[in-house]
Amino acid sequence: MTFDAKARIAQLRTEIERHNYRYYVLDDPSIPDAEFDKLFRELQALEAQHPELLIPDSPTQRVGGKPLKSFAEVQHRTPMLSLNNAFSEEEVRAFDARIREALGAAEVKYAVEPKFDGLAITLTYRDGVFVQGATRGDGNTGEDVTENLRTVRAIPLHLSEPVADVEVRGEVLMFKRDFARLNDEQRARGEKEFANPRNAAAGSLRQLDSRITASRRLSFFAYGIGLCEGAVLPARHDQQLVLLRRWGMPVAQQRRVVQGVEGLLGYYREIGAQRAGLPFDIDGVVYKVNDTALQQQLGFVSRAPRWAIAHKFPAEEAMTVLLDIEVQVGRTGALTPVARLAPVFVGGVTVTNATLHNEDEIRRKDVRIGDTVIVRRAGDVIPEVARVAVGKRPHDAREFVMPERCPVCGSHVARLADEAVWRCTGGLFCPAQRKQALLHFASRRALNVEGLGDKLVEQLVDAHLVDTPADLYKLELPALADLERMGEKSALNLLHAIEHGKRTTLARFIYALGIRNAGEATAKDLAQHFGSLDNLLAADAASLQQVRDVGPVVAQSIVDFLAEAHNREVIAQLRASGVHWPEHGQRQMTELPFSGKTFVLTGTLAAMSRDEAREKLEALGAKVSGSVSKKTDYVVAGAEAGSKLDKAQELGVVVLDEQQFMALLNE
Ligand code: JCF
Numbered sequence: 039m040t041f042d043a044k045a046r047i048a049q050l051r052t053e054i055e056r057h058n059y060r061y062y063v064l065d066d067p068s069i070p071d072a073e074f075d076k077l078f079r080e081l082q083a084l085e086a087q088h089p090e091l092l093i094p095d096s097p098t099q100r101v102g103g104k105p106l107k108s109f110a111e112v113q114h115r116t117p118m119l120s121l122n123n124a125f126s127e128e129e130v131r132a133f134d135a136r137i138r139e140a141l142g143a144a145e146v147k148y149a150v151e152p153k154f155d156g157l158a159i160t161l162t163y164r165d166g167v168f169v170q171g172a173t174r175g176d177g178n179t180g181e182d183v184t185e186n187l188r189t190v191r192a193i194p195l196h197l198s199e200p201v202a203d204v205e206v207r208g209e210v211l212m213f214k215r216d217f218a219r220l221n222d223e224q225r226a227r228g229e230k231e232f233a234n235p236r237n238a239a240a241g242s243l244r245q246l247d248s249r250i251t252a253s254r255r256l257s258f259f260a261y262g263i264g265l266c267e268g269a270v271l272p273a274r275h276d277q278q279l280v281l282l283r284r285w286g287m288p289v290a291q292q293r294r295v296v297q298g299v300e301g302l303l304g305y306y307r308e309i310g311a312q313r314a315g316l317p318f319d320i321d322g323v324v325y326k327v328n329d330t331a332l333q334q335q336l337g338f339v340s341r342a343p344r345w346a347i348a349h350k351f352p353a354e355e356a357m358t359v360l361l362d363i364e365v366q367v368g369r370t371g372a373l374t375p376v377a378r379l380a381p382v383f384v385g386g387v388t389v390t391n392a393t394l395h396n397e398d399e400i401r402r403k404d405v406r407i408g409d410t411v412i413v414r415r416a417g418d419v420i421p422e423v424a425r426v427a428v429g430k431r432p433h434d435a436r437e438f439v440m441p442e443r444c445p446v447c448g449s450h451v452a453r454l455a456d457e458a459v460w461r462c463t464g465g466l467f468c469p470a471q472r473k474q475a476l477l478h479f480a481s482r483r484a485l486n487v488e489g490l491g492d493k494l495v496e497q498l499v500d501a502h503l504v505d506t507p508a509d510l511y512k513l514e515l516p517a518l519a520d521l522e523r524m525g526e527k528s529a530l531n532l533l534h535a536i537e538h539g540k541r542t543t544l545a546r547f548i549y550a551l552g553i554r555n556a557g558e559a560t561a562k563d564l565a566q567h568f569g570s571l572d573n574l575l576a577a578d579a580a581s582l583q584q585v586r587d588v589g590p591v592v593a594q595s596i597v598d599f600l601a602e603a604h605n606r607e608v609i610a611q612l613r614a615s616g617v618h619w620p621e622h623g624q625r626q627m628t629e630l631p632f633s634g635k636t637f638v639l640t641g642t643l644a645a646m647s648r649d650e651a652r653e654k655l656e657a658l659g660a661k662v663s664g665s666v667s668k669k670t671d672y673v674v675a676g677a678e679a680g681s682k683l684d685k686a687q688e689l690g691v692v693v694l695d696e697q698q699f700m701a702l703l704n705e
Pocket residue numbers: 119120121151152153154155156158209261262324346
């Protein structure tokens with residue numbers, strides 16, 4: 039009997055570790071979460087019946103144990119290095135020049151990878167078994183956080199080979215989605231939220247109670263090897279990373295070998311473009327001379343290797359003073375409080391304005407005028423006030439009060455019960471809403487009138503040359519050329535651009551109208567479904583809801599918009615001015631190969647950008663959606679596909695890899 043239990047326990051442990059490996063290292067789970075949980079619970083039950091068979095490196099021991107009084111000190115047997123930083127292209131060129139000179143080489147090969155924004159740790163394995171994990175500390179002495187690291191599922195408890203003695207170096211971090219979930223939970227419990235994933239990872243790793251760490255979903259990537267006995271290390275860094283992966287360690291999928299300084303800079307730009315979309319925070323990229331013999335030749339300056347450097351991205355957060363809060367009026371009348379800031383350099387640009395989103399957000403973050411605040415600008419996202427620097431509040435800081443009347447037109451403001459925003463009730467009487475409506479109408483994805491920017495719209499509306507989009511087509515050269523900063527030439531260019539925009543598509547035209555709750559995707563659905571504008575104009579709420587993804591709220595918005603005589607008048611004028619598009623009846627549309635099929639794109643495709651893939655699919659009649667649901671027909675999963683892939687598998691939606699997708703497109 040005991041023999042059977044012993045064998046089954048061993049089998050379960052191996053199987054569970056294999057699934058962990060597929061999940062964390064290969065990013066390719068072979069069984070659903072529920073099946074994994076079943077195996078896990080079976081093992082837990084058997085171990086409970088046979089406590090004598092319990093070992094510390096059983097996968098069940100990842101749940102945390104008795105709290106410690108303090109962390110013991112750990113002496114690193116090989117020092118944990120730090121990296122010098124480069125903040126500019128010049129510094130990277132200088133780094134490469136120093137290396138080439140020291141080596142007398144014309145061009146050098148570098149191993150490159152993202153620089154994870156987490157905490158450096160070292161893991162010791164003896165005979166292939168995880169025995170100790172420690173923080174970096176000062177590089178020589180760190181803290182023993184073995185019990186906490188045991189709870190991190192991305193860290194294997196056994197290597198695939200029984201290496202006698204090895205130190206694995208890497209970074210513990212928290213994925214963005216796990217961070218968001220943790221903060222949601224913290225908020226729900228009324229506990230302190232973490233400022234960013236790095237702080238959350240640090241706070242979780244430095245828990246004396248490993249059961250808390252276990253509840254936090256940390257992750258891990260390995261980037262190097264310290265001491266190693268019992269295995270022969272390959273002579274190139276990229277091969278060492280492959281070896282780590284073979285042992286069962288997660289290593290960065292974005293790693294690469296590049297040639298020369300142009301290779302470094304190209305990689306920097308590439309990862310910079312991916313940064314906002316990665317599932318974890320990074321603060322730069324790391325460059326290392328790939329050949330370890332050359333590394334040794336180059337050696338060290340104090341604590342940092344001469345053969346490696348971290349090329350940092352511009353910081354995404356910076357501190358500055360909130361000078362005032364003003365209220366901006368958007369296209370739909372939404373009042374957005376905007377922070378006026380003392381100029382601050384963040385995310386690579388100087389920022390003087392940042393959004394505060396809405397009144398509730400201001401209260402939640404307790405932002406007051408005069409506060410010192412942390413401004414965040416990530417990727418191309420609008421800068422926002424992320425939080426207040428506590429302890430820096432001046433005694434005369436003032437609370438913000440939402441005005442009772444629209445600051446632009448003086449109309450009353452109103453807030454619907456289920457909305458977070460206040461809105462100006464002035465509609466197109468409000469010049470601010472008129473201006474935004476015009477900018478939207480002329481925007482790239484609508485009628486695409488090049489050169490019609492906000493300064494110009496401002497003047498056109500203020501001078502009453504243009505009240506509605508239809509008035510654009512009545513503009514004449516002399517009046518235009520008279521405007522500030524307009525010459526005859528720019529005026530002519532604008533008239534051409536306006537003329538050019540007349541030829542459009544039905545979907546763009548519907549989108550350009552700026553109907554509340556009807557964005558680009560809805561406009562495309564409406565155009566495809568109704569085939570002609572007259573069909574749409576004749577639709578009622580019930581027939582609108584026949585359209586894919588149009589529910590009662592969107593349908594009502596459209597009905598309300600079309601019930602407004604003024605809007606119908608503008609539409610009629612636009613058509614009379616010659617705005618036109620090809621129209622086709624429903625029949626023709628349904629004959630496209632992917633008509634009625636919904637696709638979701640996730641991860642990175644090698645052959646084309648996601649936008650290109652979307653365009654190709656849409657041209658074939660497909661709808662491309664941003665989220666997976668039961669109505670999704672196909673999920674196309676490129677490299678690094680994340681939660682959407684999980685969701686697809688959960689719902690049993692067909693998943694195509696890139697090769698299958700390309701084959702389908704070519705059919
Ligand atoms: O991702 C990192 N934060 C990271 C840190 C990556 C590396 O390859 C590193 C590092 C710190 C030191 N390499 C060294 C030598």
